[in-house]
Amino acid sequence: MTALLNIKALNAYYGQVQALHGLEFSLNEGSVTTLLGANGAGKTTTLRAICNMVRTTGAIEFAGAPLSSRPTENIVRLGIAHVPQGRGTFTTMTVEENLELGAITRSKAGIAADIERMYAYFPVLKQRHTQQAGTLSGGEQQMLAVARALMLRPRLMLLDEPSFGLAPLIVRDLFRILGKINREDKVTILVVEQNAQLALEIADHAYVIETGRIVMSGKAAEIADNEDIRKSYLGY
Amino acid sequence: MDLLLNQILAGISTGAIYACMALAVVMIYQAIDHLNFAQGEMAMFSTFISWQLMQWGLPYWVAFAITLVLSFIGGIVIERLLFKPLAKAPILTNVAGFIALFAILNSSAGLIWDFTIKEYPTPFGSSPFLGSQLISTHQAGMIGVTVLLLIALYVFFRYTRIGLAMRAAASVPESARLVGINTSWMIALGWGMAAAIGSIAGMLIAPVVFLEPNMMVSILLYGFAAAVLGGLTSPFGAVIGGFLVGIIENLAGTYIPGVGNELKLPIALALIITVLVIKPAGLFGRPVVKRV
Numbered sequence: 001m002t003a004l005l006n007i008k009a010l011n012a013y014y015g016q017v018q019a020l021h022g023l024e025f026s027l028n029e030g031s032v033t034t035l036l037g038a039n040g041a042g043k044t045t046t047l048r049a050i051c052n053m054v055r056t057t058g059a060i061e062f063a064g065a066p067l068s069s070r071p072t073e074n075i076v077r078l079g080i081a082h083v084p085q086g087r088g089t090f091t092t093m094t095v096e097e098n099l100e101l102g103a104i105t106r107s108k109a110g111i112a113a114d115i116e117r118m119y120a121y122f123p124v125l126k127q128r129h130t131q132q133a134g135t136l137s138g139g140e141q142q143m144l145a146v147a148r149a150l151m152l153r154p155r156l157m158l159l160d161e162p163s164f165g166l167a168p169l170i171v172r173d174l175f176r177i178l179g180k181i182n183r184e185d186k187v188t189i190l191v192v193e194q195n196a197q198l199a200l201e202i203a204d205h206a207y208v209i210e211t212g213r214i215v216m217s218g219k220a221a222e223i224a225d226n227e228d229i230r231k232s233y234l235g236y
Numbered sequence: 237m238d239l240l241l242n243q244i245l246a247g248i249s250t251g252a253i254y255a256c257m258a259l260a261v262v263m264i265y266q267a268i269d270h271l272n273f274a275q276g277e278m279a280m281f282s283t284f285i286s287w288q289l290m291q292w293g294l295p296y297w298v299a300f301a302i303t304l305v306l307s308f309i310g311g312i313v314i315e316r317l318l319f320k321p322l323a324k325a326p327i328l329t330n331v332a333g334f335i336a337l338f339a340i341l342n343s344s345a346g347l348i349w350d351f352t353i354k355e356y357p358t359p360f361g362s363s364p365f366l367g368s369q370l371i372s373t374h375q376a377g378m379i380g381v382t383v384l385l386l387i388a389l390y391v392f393f394r395y396t397r398i399g400l401a402m403r404a405a406a407s408v409p410e411s412a413r414l415v416g417i418n419t420s421w422m423i424a425l426g427w428g429m430a431a432a433i434g435s436i437a438g439m440l441i442a443p444v445v446f447l448e449p450n451m452m453v454s455i456l457l458y459g460f461a462a463a464v465l466g467g468l469t470s471p472f473g474a475v476i477g478g479f480l481v482g483i484i485e486n487l488a489g490t491y492i493p494g495v496g497n498e499l500k501l502p503i504a505l506a507l508i509i510t511v512l513v514i515k516p517a518g519l520f521g522r523p524v525v526k527r528v
């Protein structure tokens with residue numbers, strides 16, 4: 001398998017504060033990878049670094065091309081969809097407009113069909129398609145955020161704590177759909193989580209990050225099965 | 237009764253101009269969170285350009301269309317040259333930028349076209365509209381053009397993808413970039429449209445207030461009053477605010493003893509302050525919640 005995303009010696013900075021220290025990892029095309037770590041470890045910063053939303057040094061390659069010097073919107077146009085922490089909903093617009101915005105860089109063809117596809121994944125969005133997105137519940141907004149990202153027809157989807165603030169049943173549903181999207185639409189997924197147990201269930205590969213450094217990596221199944229690792233790094 | 241109706245209709249026709257100016261102000265405010273003090277001067281400068289084109293012999297509507305395009309381009313150029321570099325600068329630096337733009341436009345207009353008051357033509361004539369003494373054809377024309385403009389803008393923002401992208405960029409810039417929208421160009425586009433809308437306001441009001449470099453100063457104040465009244469975050473509110481301010485101005489001037497023409501402007505200012513005190517977000521605006 002070839003690496004779709006390759007990150008080498010990545011440092012990230014907020015002003016004078018360094019948040020990532022020499023991060024190295026790669027994602028295989030077609031895989032689901034999870035980046036685990038406690039609050040403040042640098043997970044969000046890693047995703048923001050990939051989309052050039054924070055100052056970085058080091059190398060990030062997507063499908064062989066360097067990303068670092070491109071503005072965020074151009075990185076997105078390469079096929080990288082980012083579901084940000086907090087969901088980034090366009091709250092004053094309708095659900096359907098949010099979905100249309102996800103496909104704003106595409107030509108018009110196929111958009112209507114894709115919206116229907118999203119409604120099939122997330123029927124609740126269809127019921128609410130004319131409603132202002134800000135009136136949706138947290139879980140519904142998370143589904144909308146995932147659907148909006150998929151409207152790009154991305155090659156790579158970055159998800160920042162999709163389980164945050166959602167009821168366990170809804171989280172389960174969401175992760176099931178993410179697995180399905182990965183298999184059926186061949187979307188490579190990088191999902192950042194504090195909820196390690198669930199993420200390890202759908203991931204092929206896992207990295208653990210602590211204070212801006214990768215401290216542990218391996219096959220998701222092996223990490224999930226290894227109690228020592230779970231206890232010392234993931235706290236469960 | 238006729239007087240009342242007459243004053244209301246006259247209020248609606250000048251209110252249409254305030255609505256345009258308020259809309260232009262709100263468009264830029266939504267994009268960059270600053271009030272464009274120079275919006276009126278931009279409109280004035282555009283109006284002079286249209287006048288110059290007509291002096292060179294172009295028919296009214298040709299001059300109108302060319303001015304619209306030039307204003308649109310001019311708005312974009314101003315944003316790229318002056319305000320894009322100031323995007324991350326403190327508020328006061330931006331204010332200084334607006335004042336500089338105001339001064340530059342005002343004095344160049346004076347330099348090029350001098351400060352004497354000029355007549356400006358109306359394509360609608362100034363006879364009674366449909367034989368009624370209530371409103372003149374030019375006033376009706378002002379209302380008509382504004383309504384057409386508002387419909388066009390509504391369709392643009394509601395039904396086109398670029399309009400959707402502009403709304404997205406104005407409401408949640410970070411998310412807009414994450415769906416691939418070049419928010420910086422959306423801001424420039426907003427400036428271009430605001431400049432074009434302002435130019436229409438200028439060209440429509442010039443036959444009434446006459447053409448001179450300071451023609452838009454008080455009109456912009458009314459525009460600000462309208463924007464504040466309707467809510468700086470609501471284009472719809474700004475339009476309603478514009479018509480309301482126009483009507484209030486006229487009725488106060490006619491019916492409140494001692495107000496007359498001289499005191500109309502203070503009324504606009506009093507309106508701004510009253511709204512800011514009682515309902516800071518305006519009639520239709522959303523309160524701005526800033527996280528600290």
Ligand SMILES: Nc1ncnc2c1ncn2[C@@H]1O[C@H](COP(=O)(O)OP(=O)(O)O)[C@@H](O)[C@H]1O
Nearest residue numbers: 014017019037038039040041042043044045046
């Ligand atoms: N906007 C910011 N300004 C300054 N420091 C920040 C900012 N965002 C995050 N940080 C710091 O960077 C580190 C990593 O944060 P983050 O990537 O958000 O962690 P996580 O997503 O894993 O919870 C933390 O120490 C945090 O305090």
Ligand SMILES: [Mg+2]
Nearest residue numbers: 043044045085
């Ligand atoms: Mg985070």
